[in-house]
Amino acid sequence: MTAGKPLIALDAMGGDGGPAMTVAGAARVAARDPNIRFILFGDEGLIAAEVARHKALGPCVEIVHAPDVISGEDRPSQAIRRTKTTSMGMAILAVKEGRADAAVSAGNTGALMAMSKLALRTMAGIDRPALAGILPTLGKHNLVMLDLGANTECDARNLAQFAVMGAAYSKIVIGVDLPRVRLLNIGSEEMKGTDTIRDAAQLLREAEHLHLSFEGFIESDRLGRGEADVIVTDGFSGNIALKTVEGTARFVTDLLRRAFTSSFRSKMGFLLSKPALHLLRVHLDPNNYNGAVFLGLNGLVVKSHGGANPHGMANAIGVAKKLAAERIADRIAEDLAQIATKAAA
Template identity: 45%
Template sequence: MVRISLDVMGGDFGAQVVIPGAAKALERHPDIRFVLFGIESECAPLLDKHPKLKAASVFHHSEIAIAMDEKPSQALRRGRGKSSMWNAIDAVGKDEADVVVSAGNTGALMAMSVFCLRTMSGIQRPAIAAIWPTLKGESIVLDVGATIGANAQQLMDFALMGGAMARALFEVERPTLGLLNVGVEEMKGQEEVKEAGRLLREAGLDSIDYYGFVEGDDIGRGTVDVVVTEGFSGNIALKTAEGTARQIAEYLRAAMSRTLLAKIGYILAKGAFDRLREKMDPRKVNGGVFLGLNGVVIKSHGGTDAEGFAAAIDVGYDMVRNGLKAKIANDLQKYRAVAASESAAGSMSDEV
């Protein structure tokens, strides 16, 4: 049984999307048990329409919902102990749930998650990892917006956490990993990125196959399983990709409706266009994972529909089932132990 805590009021549409999305996820994973947090007057009528979900859930009333444009500091002050977001995260901290899923305000969700769950030992900053569709399938990109800037050690931490997530999500024994850079040559890029590359080359990790530097176009190609960057460039890359996908969809829609011949061509090629639409559907890869916390937190797109929210729940389900938290803790422990051993050996050599 996987216990999933939901911020029912989060997102642009709140309970109108979250509850039907949870019902869809339950159909796919009957072993889920939900812990729901929301405003009862808004949630109860919707829950009554989904009796199977209601039977598999425990509902807790929350006084307020965090607004999508609310500042994180304000959300912390106003929502602590009262909001559906805070209470849903706190359920993970109290071991009443294995994972929390929210479509709410990203900044508020991160601030509350750090406050409630704290970062794992040795982790300076958490990261948001996104699942990215590629020509080869899917890859993981992090950080896509948790924090701006990162030093070499923080990029190294992101690499360890991203590698653990790839093993949990893709079930590969040794995922390939690259550092996002302005070129593949070792002399290019910022000093922090070059230093992180050195750390990864010298770490001798048995859980990651370090590929080297990758460029922006390598993300969509699926050159590696995990792409590591800092939050500023990662968020720009994510938003650019989403905007480009929408732009291409609009181009195709306009082209297919421009003339009678184009409309006939669309009908003849409808199967191919349907497959393309399926591949480009952002709902299928919805669900960013907050890594580096003492608990699993999934961030859904705020404007998604029920199918998209169900996909975010699917991600949370997979992360729990495949032991994401334990894999990250194990990889961090191994790396710290090796680093400490090398440091001690270096100190003894200097003394001699």
């Protein structure tokens, strides 16, 4: 990365909003940081038309035409064969070739994971990459959760490695010195859960040299209580938990909206409660926490929610920018090297 001038590769065709949403998000970031630069991959004509709407983007954008697009229905195996011709694949290759500091896409998660893993390869000491994201809590700060969908099946070793990567990530995005790590389980008692989860817990308890504080199991109804900094699980359970949290947030806001419009008295109550409801909406809006990162790769790839608005896309780009500046891959590698040294000693 050029000092103070991050370069982000954007899959402009990914997500529900396509180029309009991606370019608008990039424009928001450029308005705050005039040093940032972008390479936009996708349909050159569509992208250029959107860029023309945002004056802040003119000097900092390069458009590279991509003749093909990965759809939401494409299987990872199909996507891999089109890495060199699709907007998603070309953005990832820009990172591999050193032309960009990070890639951001709101497209097909499975395809993004498969192409990223093949192009960038997994870091030494890591068996599988994991998708990590931020969830809001009632505590002093938010939490990191992984895996959110990259690996549907994991063994105990995978989960222990996720804990190491999640701890390194939380130090950057949350700012905690000794992250409190917990494994997602069906109960907090030591005998609960599968053999894999219990074995992972044993590995983490015995690894006193890790740069984290392992504090046992946590149930899904405690996710938002601020009782952990990092929550580790397999991608199957993690994705279900994430979608449940997002769905519950929408349910609560929709229920309140319906309740406050049911009568004249409730509408008056809405006016009195409007500041508090606005705070609630901001706290529950997934766009404010958008931007999950694939940890464990030799390069930085950030996944934006497919339905993100420009504010959400800007947040995902902000995550990529911050992690590139903080050298997240190098910091994970340093932690792994120290762990290996201490384990050998």
